Amino acid sequence: MESAELRELLTPEGVALLDSLPPYTSSTDVLKIVAGLRKDGYSASLVATVLTQAKLRGKAVAKFGDFAQRMLFTEAGLEQATRLPVAALHAGRYVRAGLTSVADLGCGIGADALAFAGAGLQVHAVDADEVTAAITTYNLSPFPEARVSHGKAEDTDLSDVKSVYLDPARRTSGHTNTNRLANAEDYSPSLDFAFGLAEKLPTGIKLGPGFDRDLIPDTCEAQWISVNGDVVEVGLWFGPLKRDGITRAALVMNAEGLHELTAATDSTDAEVGELGLFLYEPDGAVIRARLIGDLARSIGAHMLDEHIAYMSSDVAVSTPFASTFEVVHEFALDVKVLAKELKSRGIGTLEIKKRGVDIDPAEFRKRLSLSGKNSATLFLTRLGERRVAILAQRL
Missing domain, CATH: 3.40.50.150 (Vaccinia Virus protein VP39)
Incomplete structure (x- = not known):
């Protein structure tokens, strides 16, 4: 927003016009609103400014809730x-x-x-x-x-x-x-x-x-x-x-x-163990704070690799600090084998997560040629020196 646009908006007429607009949604007919406002005599610049603000207010609801409808914004702001x-x-x-x-x-x-x-x-x-x-x-x-x-x-x-x-x-x-x-x-x-x-x-x-x-x-x-x-x-x-x-x-x-x-400080890593019946992916805040070891010990889990933020155990524990998955099967990280296995299981919707391997999930997904009504999560990672794919279901 430029200074001239803001000056035109911050007038009794401009603010009243903005506040009179209905909440902006993806189905808002912008062309119809523009035509109506121009017909009512509002300048093209003011119409463009208030519509931009209405759109930003709609986006701002995710951050500000109902307060968004009485605020002004810039896109970057x-x-x-x-x-x-x-x-x-x-x-x-x-x-x-x-x-x-x-x-x-x-x-x-x-x-x-x-x-x-x-x-x-x-x-x-x-x-x-x-x-x-x-x-x-x-x-x-x-x-x-x-x-x-x-x-x-x-x-x-x-x-x-x-x-x-x-x-x-x-x-x-x-x-x-x-x-x-x-x-x-x-x-x-x-x-x-x-x-x-x-x-x-x-x-x-x-x-x-x-x-x-x-x-x-x-x-x-x-x-x-x-x-x-x-x-x-x-x-x-x-x-x-x-x-x-x-x-x-x-x-x-x-x-x-x-x-x-x-x-009081970064937590020490938990011990490394084998893949169990359940896999945990810590919340990103836990990973950034380097509290993975403390989390693992608190839920009775171990790490799968000292350098990778996945944990595992044989008992499912619900925690707000990690997403829990039930392990279905472990495969070698071979796209041809995986494509065949996923097809046999009718998996057409696949959430792909990766750590510790240099793979583009979007490109990898294309090579799997997914089809079917079932869904699953696929972890692409390492267990020691082995590159593996872990098929799992989110709990």
Whole structure:
């Protein structure tokens, strides 16, 4: 979104028009809506802007629920925004630490700032992009005590806040079609700046889940969070925001609630054993936090290879920290043999997972020529020096 588009949208007429549109879905007849609005005398630019916002609001429901229908977005801002339930967890840390104010540096469209304000914290949200800062101002309008500034994190006066929160930009600048930055030194604000603040003030830093673990300071708690199986972030927490005795945590959010594994350090690997009757695939947050060994021991399982995050046992144990599969058969990793076996079992729907082998699952699937009404999961991996395919059923 450009400044001119935002100025036209942020008028009584523009906001009223946007709010009057029905929720955007995949079946929305865009051409019919455009024709109707143009017939009513609205400018082409305003119609395009409100329809873009309506579409983004529809996409934002997955992250913001009903709140999405009163917010504004940019495409890049929505993609990078914290899910509201996760932002609420962030805010909870500040409240439990007894903090009353926070500077949200690099606030984006204001997801975390909304949670902070909703939790009763005094919020100063700052973003280097003018359009984004204006959108955050709109999104935070239900909280008149919250402040929004257009400026750089490095230039922000922090004398009136007790803590900071940073979500460094990890993509190229812009509102659409941004690219992920490969090197951490290119983040904005820089990690040196963020870690420097952590030496002075209680600090939380949101980073991508694949962030280089070697760059994580020893003085913080690192918590990886997954939402319905998708690892969304790693949060680094310093000072009173860090929990005593914890430096590694894996938090799993799903329909059943919140589940967490914590440890004082990376867990030691569990023993390696043979493939049993059941196979476990740990949640990505557990893998990122390197708590696989602790998980395996807690459910009476062993690892199949010291370098591969699959576990096995002869007793099925339900756990929120891993998906459980019943092993049907183990085969050599031979596409011709597998194609024949899958055909004989009538398997036409196949979930393919792989670890420890250099295989393109999409290309491998084509070579299997699947057909039939049955479904299964196929693991392509190694057991010691053997490349194997494990046919299984998800429990």
